[in-house]
Amino acid sequence: MIRFLLILALLSLTGQAWSETLVATGTIRSQSVIGPSDVVLIEGHVPGALSDPAMAIGMEARVNLYPGRPVRAADLRAPAVVDRNEIITLQYHRNGLLIVTEGRALERAGVGDRLRVINLASRNTVTGTVLSPGLVGVGALQ
Numbered sequence: 001m002i003r004f005l006l007i008l009a010l011l012s013l014t015g016q017a018w019s020e021t022l023v024a025t026g027t028i029r030s031q032s033v034i035g036p037s038d039v040v041l042i043e044g045h046v047p048g049a050l051s052d053p054a055m056a057i058g059m060e061a062r063v064n065l066y067p068g069r070p071v072r073a074a075d076l077r078a079p080a081v082v083d084r085n086e087i088i089t090l091q092y093h094r095n096g097l098l099i100v101t102e103g104r105a106l107e108r109a110g111v112g113d114r115l116r117v118i119n120l121a122s123r124n125t126v127t128g129t130v131l132s133p134g135l136v137g138v139g140a141l142q
Contacts, residue, residue, distance in 0.1 A: 021070050022050040028065040031108070033058065033079050039071060046070040060110070078110035081133040090117060090128065092139040103136065 020041040028038055034056050041053065049070035050056055059076040082088055082105045090103040103117035109130045116127050117136055128138035 019045045020051050021046045022053060022056060023068050023070055024065040026067050028061045030061050030064050032061050048072045080108040080110050082109050082130055084108050088134050088136050091137050
């Protein structure tokens with residue numbers, strides 16, 4: 001308690017104010033999209049924690065987030081539009097040449113993420129960029 005009062009006194013002398021920290025209101029499971037009711041701002045500063053709910057709402061939890069615990073940027077990612085083992089379309093486009101085939105996603109990914117995919121025709125593993133739900137660009141599209 002004395003340490004807390006000492007910190008408060010130091011902050012009042014330096015003119016620094018407490019900031020707000022974003023915390024989970026309940027348990028948010030990994031791979032769940034965060035909604036407005038899932039997070040709340042509390043008084044205080046936690047290094048690395050988000051301080052703006054807009055940065056978390058609409059994002060997907062990478063890990064389980066627990067009630068009252070700070071939400072960090074590293075705990076979140078863009079919502080996945082491709083699931084692991086999903087059959088997707090692989091597309092290669094360069095100089096007027098368009099090649100389209102099917103592939104199987106080896107992991108979950110959101111738009112703009114790099115993704116490893118097995119080309120079902122050749123059985124080769126390629127890496128591409130998720131362009132939209134179910135569509136991965138390889139080669140010149142990247």
